[in-house]
Amino acid sequence: RKTGYSMTRQTADLVTISHDHPGHANLNAVKPEYQTITGPGEYEMHDVFVTGIRTYHDEAKGAERGYNTIYLIEVEGLVICHLGDLGHTLSEEQAEAMAKVDVLLIPAGGGPVLNPTRAAELVAQIEPRLVIPMQFATATGDKDREDVAGFCRHLGLAVPAAEEKLTLRHSDLTDTLRLVQLAPNS
Template identity: 40%
Template sequence: MEIKYLGHSCFRIKGKNTTVITDPFAPELGFTPGKQTANIVTVSHQHNGHNYTSGVSGEFRVVSRPGEYEIGDAILIGLPSFHDSEKGLLRGKNVIFVISVDDVVICHLGDLGEPLSESKAEELGNVDILLVPVGDMSALNANNAARLVRQIEPAIVIPMHYKLPQGTRELEPVEKFLGEMGSSGVVPQPKLVVTKANLPLPTQVVVLEAGTA
């Protein structure tokens, strides 16, 4: 499996037979994802930084609601959550997606804005790769993101939704999260290629460069 970070909260997850795009963003966010094709597009909530499905090519299925889905050889579970710590009163609802492709379990938290209870965290199951927002503003900040990582204990954590040079959103830089995780020396890499057999132990922080390759 190959994971590529396209910017903001958008990733391309490419398995042997299935490609998933998460939270595609509108052009005004400042990123240029290039021409991306997919079989599945997940949308965590209906904001323009996360629901720009018209920017994706191919005959894909959009998944934007809680529930269980089997599409091709991918299994997705959407779990309800909130975009803020006030039960959605400020920013509404958010959907967490647990995506199983090629036997690897990836959890995309969307714009999660609340801590997870132990029971809600247990609903995620055994997460191999956690895609977590870390830049505050409309989601978790660095400190709360780091706490959540320790709660879920994935093999790999990849930060998202943080300040990037080309981005237009006023978010915190990823360095704050890396400091909270004790991983300040992490060097960004173009993509992550991983299989179930080579997952690390204990949790490893991976920072991915935002781009289109």
Template identity: 40%
Template sequence: MKIKFFGHASFLITSENGVRIITDPYKPGCFDGGIKYDKITEEADIVTISHEHDDHNETDINGAPVFVRGAGAQDVKGIKIKGVEFFHDESGGKERGKNTVFNMEIDGMNVVHLGDLGHKLSSGDVDKIGNVDVLLVPVGGYFTIDAAAADEVIALLKPKVVIPMHFKTEKCGFPIAGIDDYIKDKEVKRVDGEFEIKKEDLPIDTSIYLLNPTK
């Protein structure tokens, strides 16, 4: 499995047999230019959308993909996908609405994209999400969980690989924290371009991989 970070909360995940999944594609220039990442031009077979905000729900994606939204389990092009409903805030969705967490089974590994999760998780929530090998987790705060809450979520979900997302960069002008707040005092492996992982190569202990945005 290969994972490429476009930016914000959007990744291209490619399975060994070539199925291409794009998560939470952004609309370039949305929110009055707050999102400055380049347009996603890559083709996809599947697109997951955690919630209907413009920095997560672009539909102009090449390749005639199947769009996956909301809670429920389905098999799309051989990829088992489970959506679990949570919230974009700490007030049960009253501020920013619902947020779907997707657990995708790819090449024998469970990849979980937390979308814009806005609150901590309970042990019951962890059971709903299920096994996690690779976790794509927001860390910037304000609109999502922050670095400290992300650490708590990671401790509960116990992934083998953690990939942070949804943090401030030169191309994201939102009032959220940069990546330094999250990686401070942590051992981090930095990756340029694509990150490739196989089930047999998953680390024993939770490891953080920082992927540089490619857009």
């Protein structure tokens, strides 16, 4: 794979695709019997509510790299926001739609996605309680990106040890921003 990461076969009820890109839209790695959401709109499946918001993969309103969909996923009292391959700052309307995000998954390694500075600015704009950076350089992949240290520095946080798994309940969240670095599957 282009990213340098391998992925074991996964099981899922629901899969969201922010944009069709072979580098990370790998439906072949998901066992059959799942529902797929591939764009903007409002969806409800298995007591999970999903809102897809149209955005772009670049600053040129998609002219360079196309569309991107941000997903807001409401499940078990949590609002999880996956920014996909967002490549621009949010409009006021887009930011308002994300006013109650608990967990934010954000690209933060630069290149064709947000660099650490812009990613930190979006964290300040969205104000999640937990942030999970994506698409940053690690020892095993995405080596053409910046590492997570710059993003943490812009947020005023120490670089946490990578965690293999995150289990989260609404009661685990506090008003203090927490960053979780998930260990890549290599």
